[in-house]
Amino acid sequence: MANSPPNKKPSKSDATAVPLIKGRRATSYDVARLAGVSQSAVSRCFKPGASISGKMRERVMKAAKELEYQPNAIARGLITQRSNLVAVLVSGRLNLYYPEVLFKITEHLVEAGLQALLFTVETEEDAEAVIEQAWQYQVDGVISASHMSHTQYALLEKRHIPVVFFNRYFNDHPNTVVYCDPSEQVKEIAQQLKSLGHSRAALITGPEDNMVSRERARMVRESLDEIGIKNVHEYRGDFSYESGTAGLQDINRLTEDRPTAIICVNDMMAMGCMDEARSVLGFNVPKDLSIVSFDGIGMSQFASYELTTIRQPIGRMSEAAVRMITERVERPDQSHEKRVFEGALIPGGSIARASA
Amino acid sequence: MANSPPNKKPSKSDATAVPLIKGRRATSYDVARLAGVSQSAVSRCFKPGASISGKMRERVMKAAKELEYQPNAIARGLITQRSNLVAVLVSGRLNLYYPEVLFKITEHLVEAGLQALLFTVETEEDAEAVIEQAWQYQVDGVISASHMSHTQYALLEKRHIPVVFFNRYFNDHPNTVVYCDPSEQVKEIAQQLKSLGHSRAALITGPEDNMVSRERARMVRESLDEIGIKNVHEYRGDFSYESGTAGLQDINRLTEDRPTAIICVNDMMAMGCMDEARSVLGFNVPKDLSIVSFDGIGMSQFASYELTTIRQPIGRMSEAAVRMITERVERPDQSHEKRVFEGALIPGGSIARASA
DNA sequence: CGGCTATTTGCATTCGAATGCAAAAGTGTT
DNA sequence: AACACTTTTGCATTCGAATGCAAATAGCCG
Numbered sequence: 001m002a003n004s005p006p007n008k009k010p011s012k013s014d015a016t017a018v019p020l021i022k023g024r025r026a027t028s029y030d031v032a033r034l035a036g037v038s039q040s041a042v043s044r045c046f047k048p049g050a051s052i053s054g055k056m057r058e059r060v061m062k063a064a065k066e067l068e069y070q071p072n073a074i075a076r077g078l079i080t081q082r083s084n085l086v087a088v089l090v091s092g093r094l095n096l097y098y099p100e101v102l103f104k105i106t107e108h109l110v111e112a113g114l115q116a117l118l119f120t121v122e123t124e125e126d127a128e129a130v131i132e133q134a135w136q137y138q139v140d141g142v143i144s145a146s147h148m149s150h151t152q153y154a155l156l157e158k159r160h161i162p163v164v165f166f167n168r169y170f171n172d173h174p175n176t177v178v179y180c181d182p183s184e185q186v187k188e189i190a191q192q193l194k195s196l197g198h199s200r201a202a203l204i205t206g207p208e209d210n211m212v213s214r215e216r217a218r219m220v221r222e223s224l225d226e227i228g229i230k231n232v233h234e235y236r237g238d239f240s241y242e243s244g245t246a247g248l249q250d251i252n253r254l255t256e257d258r259p260t261a262i263i264c265v266n267d268m269m270a271m272g273c274m275d276e277a278r279s280v281l282g283f284n285v286p287k288d289l290s291i292v293s294f295d296g297i298g299m300s301q302f303a304s305y306e307l308t309t310i311r312q313p314i315g316r317m318s319e320a321a322v323r324m325i326t327e328r329v330e331r332p333d334q335s336h337e338k339r340v341f342e343g344a345l346i347p348g349g350s351i352a353r354a355s356a
Numbered sequence: 357m358a359n360s361p362p363n364k365k366p367s368k369s370d371a372t373a374v375p376l377i378k379g380r381r382a383t384s385y386d387v388a389r390l391a392g393v394s395q396s397a398v399s400r401c402f403k404p405g406a407s408i409s410g411k412m413r414e415r416v417m418k419a420a421k422e423l424e425y426q427p428n429a430i431a432r433g434l435i436t437q438r439s440n441l442v443a444v445l446v447s448g449r450l451n452l453y454y455p456e457v458l459f460k461i462t463e464h465l466v467e468a469g470l471q472a473l474l475f476t477v478e479t480e481e482d483a484e485a486v487i488e489q490a491w492q493y494q495v496d497g498v499i500s501a502s503h504m505s506h507t508q509y510a511l512l513e514k515r516h517i518p519v520v521f522f523n524r525y526f527n528d529h530p531n532t533v534v535y536c537d538p539s540e541q542v543k544e545i546a547q548q549l550k551s552l553g554h555s556r557a558a559l560i561t562g563p564e565d566n567m568v569s570r571e572r573a574r575m576v577r578e579s580l581d582e583i584g585i586k587n588v589h590e591y592r593g594d595f596s597y598e599s600g601t602a603g604l605q606d607i608n609r610l611t612e613d614r615p616t617a618i619i620c621v622n623d624m625m626a627m628g629c630m631d632e633a634r635s636v637l638g639f640n641v642p643k644d645l646s647i648v649s650f651d652g653i654g655m656s657q658f659a660s661y662e663l664t665t666i667r668q669p670i671g672r673m674s675e676a677a678v679r680m681i682t683e684r685v686e687r688p689d690q691s692h693e694k695r696v697f698e699g700a701l702i703p704g705g706s707i708a709r710a711s712a
Numbered sequence: 713c714g715g716c717t718a719t720t721t722g723c724a725t726t727c728g729a730a731t732g733c734a735a736a737a738g739t740g741t742t
Numbered sequence: 743a744a745c746a747c748t749t750t751t752g753c754a755t756t757c758g759a760a761t762g763c764a765a766a767t768a769g770c771c772g
Contacts, residue, residue, distance in 0.1 A: 028728065028729060039730095041751065042729085043729055043730055056751080070488060072434075073492040073493045074434050075757090076728080076730075077729095078428075081757075096456065096459070099452050102458070103476055116473070117473060119466070120462050136427060138429065298597070299597075303631035384760095394721065395758090396759090397721065398759085399761085400720095407721085412720075427758085429759095436760065
């Protein structure tokens with residue numbers, strides 16, 4: 001079947017005609033030899049839009065199929081200066097509380113012909129190391145849903161690696177960002193609390209260095225202040241369930257002006273809070289205590305919780321992040337863009353009229 | 357500061373002396389030129405254990421630092437035939453219910469000097485495509501925590517790509533596997549149920565094509581049979597919370613011999629089950645209905661649930677998976693190995709004496 | 713200091729695909 | 743059939759680091 005081999009000078013890989021002997025995979029040269037064409041022809045067959053005749057394509061493809069040839073993405077990356085790899089930086093927290101983010105991002109990257117190179121970032125030093133790793137792997141871009149310092153971002157910029165921030169950004173620096181702005185919903189919730197007769201509230205925040213927490217806390221403070229709720233007690237948590245329970249314990253120690261409503265900057269802490277209130281302190285939520293939070297993760301709507309919360313449109317945000325990174329990879333010099341999604345208030349059932 | 361350039365014949369990359377002009381990153385040649393040594397010397401400096409003198413190393417490293425040189429992992433991969441990439445295959449389910457698996461695997465891979473190339477696999481065709489992608493990227497190995505057919509596995513074997521299966525394996529084929537065997541704990545739970553007076557039980561399984569579900573269900577059936585509980589009603593769920601609620605509804609429709617205990621093959625369904633029992637049907641769990649399950653995910657121990665469940669040692673399993681893939685990458689021809697971890701019974705509070 | 717063995721260093725080639733350029737083949741017109 | 747013109751093909755080089763081998767240097771001993 002195979003065309004007789006051309007009488008060229010022996011090309012570099014002519015050690016054997018047997019396909020896939022141990023450890024040896026077919027290269028474009030092997031395919032070329034089998035099809036009786038040049039290596040460039042093979043290369044062009046696998047490059048969409050390249051100049052190639054139908055006859056040739058057919059011949060090459062047949063040989064390629066026979067040898068189970070697939071282009072070597074590593075070699076391609078070397079010559080084209082495009083790895084088609086995107087570094088995805090996540091923290092343990094994000095992954096634990098928002099597993100779907102990572103999943104969605106990966107799916108959309110693949111749709112866009114890119115691969116997700118996953119990195120976990122817990123500390124500042126991690127970020128440092130991760131950026132070096134990503135640089136070594138010639139990633140075409142970075143989607144960062146974890147901590148990153150100014151210095152580190154500056155390093156990436158200097159190296160011309162486009163970065164898309166997921167739910168975090170720098171105010172004093174142009175950058176490409178997708179995030180969720182829940183300010184309207186926060187105001188709405190504040191109004192609801194007011195009309196339900198609440199006049200004292202507490203706030204459970206996340207880590208101080210976390211921007212999402214800081215921003216949400218700021219909005220809550222402002223909105224509560226606007227409706228006349230002052231002296232909001234604050235407890236600093238760490239986004240975890242346990243810190244929610246601890247937060248409630250802390251709030252419960254207040255001897256006077258006990259809050260009738262608690263706002264948690266994420267659902268996980270709200271769940272801890274709610275469980276602690278019900279199981280340990282014997283409160284009835286929402287009758288004795290209203291709880292509201294942020295995120296709208298799946299389990300916040302489980303029957304045990306049914307949190308009143310502000311959801312982030314994670315699916316759309318993930319898609320946007322991928323779209324933005326591909327755009328920046330294609331056109332690195334275009335100006336930065338912020339894509340801001342509104343939150344969505346999920347009514348839930350964790351708030352009620354303030355108790356006397 | 358820099359040593360004067362050597363009077364060699366111009367090497368390939370001598371276009372400019374300016375480091376990092378737009379889009380241009382320093383290569384080993386640039387470093388070599390700046391340090392006044394050969395490219396091979398630079399290469400050797402970055403290869404641990406290579407033959408290099410201290411003086412030379414110092415000189416090269418200084419130049420490398422000045423140019424912010426980091427070896428190009430893509431180019432290295434091409435010549436060494438080692439990409440240091442490991443494909444990690446996960447399904448949406450796993451990621452949603454076990455986010456820490458992915459996280460831990462990634463962390464351990466990085467410790468081992470490898471990078472995680474993340475792939476999401478939902479369907480059989482996904483797996484097909486993913487395997488081709490992984491092959492194109494020359495991954496050194498695959499950790500599969502998602503579905504994979506015999507054919508697909510055979511393909512990977514033929515291509516000499518080592519595979520480690522996470523919580524799934526083929527009986528009729530040698531393969532490298534890490535999984536959790538909860539059979540002892542299942543027996544223990546069966547005994548407990550018996551001594552608590554339960555004589556009728558129901559089982560909520562996962563999808564039929566899922567091995568974890570099949571195995572767990574099989575163990576449950578056997579153990580229940582052993583203690584004399586027959587005619588176990590079964591409902592086929594899909595691991596989700598919703599299918600847990602649906603499962604309970606189904607079981608509740610039974611008109612006679614209503615079960616007093618329900619075994620769910622994962623925590624998520626057990627939570628759905630429990631919520632449905634309490635919130636919708638008004639049952640008291642565990643007094644009116646005992647519920648046990650598998651996995652031992654973090655939220656199964658939240659105060660609202662406190663499931664009696666069989667935990668998998670995810671941390672150790674993830675570490676083992678990584679260790680095994682690195683071993684197989686180093687020595688592809690060594691024989692296969694199964695690493696089986698015991699489950700751990702978490703007492704919880706979701707079982708009690710059978711109601712009358 | 714000569715001679716002899718270790719250790720370093722450099723040279724040249726290699727990995728596999730992409731691509732600019734020139735040569736070759738095909739198409740159409742008169 | 744000759745010409746111009748387009749399309750297809752092949753040649754040769756390139757990307758950046760690793761490495762076998764030979765040359766150069768260092769270290770050691772008498």
